[in-house]
Amino acid sequence: MIEFQAVTKQYPDGTVAVDSLDITVEDGQITVFVGPSGCGKTTSLRMINRMIDPTGGSILLDGKDIRESDPPLLRRGIGYVIQHAGLFPHRTVLDNVATVPLLTGTSKRDARKKAAELLELVGLDAGFAKRYPAQLSGGQQQRVGVARALAADPPVLLMDEPFSAVDPIVRDDLQQQLLRLQSELDKTIVFVTHDIDEAIKLGDKVAVFRVGGRLAQYDTPSALLAKPADEFVSSFVGRDRGYRALGFLTASGVPVGPLATVKVGEPRGTTEGWTVAVDADNKPLGWVSPDAAEEGTVSADGLVSGGSLFEVDSTTSGTAGSLRNALDSALSSPAAVGIAVDKEGAVVGGVTADKVLAALAEARRSGEVPT
Numbered sequence: 099m100i101e102f103q104a105v106t107k108q109y110p111d112g113t114v115a116v117d118s119l120d121i122t123v124e125d126g127q128i129t130v131f132v133g134p135s136g137c138g139k140t141t142s143l144r145m146i147n148r149m150i151d152p153t154g155g156s157i158l159l160d161g162k163d164i165r166e167s168d169p170p171l172l173r174r175g176i177g178y179v180i181q182h183a184g185l186f187p188h189r190t191v192l193d194n195v196a197t198v199p200l201l202t203g204t205s206k207r208d209a210r211k212k213a214a215e216l217l218e219l220v221g222l223d224a225g226f227a228k229r230y231p232a233q234l235s236g237g238q239q240q241r242v243g244v245a246r247a248l249a250a251d252p253p254v255l256l257m258d259e260p261f262s263a264v265d266p267i268v269r270d271d272l273q274q275q276l277l278r279l280q281s282e283l284d285k286t287i288v289f290v291t292h293d294i295d296e297a298i299k300l301g302d303k304v305a306v307f308r309v310g311g312r313l314a315q316y317d318t319p320s321a322l323l324a325k326p327a328d329e330f331v332s333s334f335v336g337r338d339r340g341y342r343a344l345g346f347l348t349a350s351g352v353p354v355g356p357l358a359t360v361k362v363g364e365p366r367g368t369t370e371g372w373t374v375a376v377d378a379d380n381k382p383l384g385w386v387s388p389d390a391a392e393e394g395t396v397s398a399d400g401l402v403s404g405g406s407l408f409e410v411d412s413t414t415s416g417t418a419g420s421l422r423n424a425l426d427s428a429l430s431s432p433a434a435v436g437i438a439v440d441k442e443g444a445v446v447g448g449v450t451a452d453k454v455l456a457a458l459a460e461a462r463r464s465g466e467v468p469t
């Protein structure tokens with residue numbers, strides 16, 4: 099648990115970046131600090147690992163004032179991830195991740211073994227280990243940044259706008275991955291962003307900051323949408339909050355209907371309308387258009403692409419996509435049907451936009467989200 103008690107930071111030039119902040123960050127949760135640029139999010143985050151010292155108040159980590167901890171020792175238990183990953187350019191990906199364990203006395207062999215495991219955990223296969231950071235995409239670099247922050251297995255993870263510099267599709271993927279990791283790792287995560295959608299998607303609790311470093315509201319995402327504390331929060335959360343609610347309702351509750359599939363290499367047969375072409379593992383490859391001839395086999399070249407996928411997996415927590423993913427999937431599909439897949443990526447069925455909206459309406463009726 100991390101407790102901010104009347105924490106203030108005034109920089110030497112007189113700027114009050116954080117003003118008497120009281121907040122408790124719970125263990126094993128993702129707590130998001132969100133707010134417009136310059137409202138003191140980074141300053142608040144960096145005070146937790148003593149990169150910045152407060153000018154007033156105290157921060158307690160598990161009940162102990164962090165001023166009593168030696169900064170390097172304190173940081174060993176606190177991973178830190180920043181926007182451009184901050185990787186060492188002249189070290190390979192594997193060595194980047196192995197750096198911290200090596201520093202703390204792990205043998206070279208064990209450090210590398212651990213690093214390879216972590217790379218796999220964040221979704222990078224072994225082929226990336228020998229590359230240098232410049233040879234990776236922005237999204238891949240961020241994955242390495244997360245793996246490196248996890249290398250010392252710290253109970254606390256601080257993340258400062260880690261996904262802000264990557265494009266929206268990759269960002270969505272990284273967010274999904276973080277939720278998946280967290281469902282396995284149960285870290286205490288403090289995540290900074292200026293993006294309210296990201297905050298609502300990732301946060302168990304969300305702290306909205308206003309300029310001047312003051313806390314405007316600290317609540318669960320649904321409470322924030324349902325009962326904004328004041329004008330500032332309500333304008334920051336925005337008018338389209340009904341749409342935002344789609345972001346934190348999981349797609350697992352949407353009734354998934356049957357979807358015609360055909361394996362590539364096999365005859366299309368008697369399927370009618372839009373049909374999903376799948377590979378041997380039942381993973382979708384694209385759509386077979388209704389005009390495609392009935393005779394002949396379905397080939398991977400002739401498929402109509404388009405339509406994102408969304409995950410429905412009610413068996414494990416944290417892996418399902420959001421209702422928003424489901425709606426995006428339906429709206430972006432040439433067949434107007436979103437493709438639901440399981441954890442392995444195999445087709446489960448299809449869903450139309452009206453089914454998604456009906457699920458949202460139902461959640462509103464049951465009081466799960468604001469109307």
Ligand SMILES: Nc1ncnc2c1ncn2[C@@H]1O[C@H](COP(=O)(O)OP(=O)(O)O)[C@@H](O)[C@H]1O
Nearest residue numbers: 109111113115134135136137138139140141142
């Ligand atoms: N080293 C510094 N010296 C003076 N002012 C600073 C310094 N770092 C940040 N600030 C100011 O403190 C305020 C909060 O900054 P910051 O914590 O970086 O905000 P955010 O991360 O929310 O964008 C801003 O007004 C910023 O200009």
Ligand SMILES: [Mg+2]
Nearest residue numbers: 139140141258
């Ligand atoms: Mg910042």
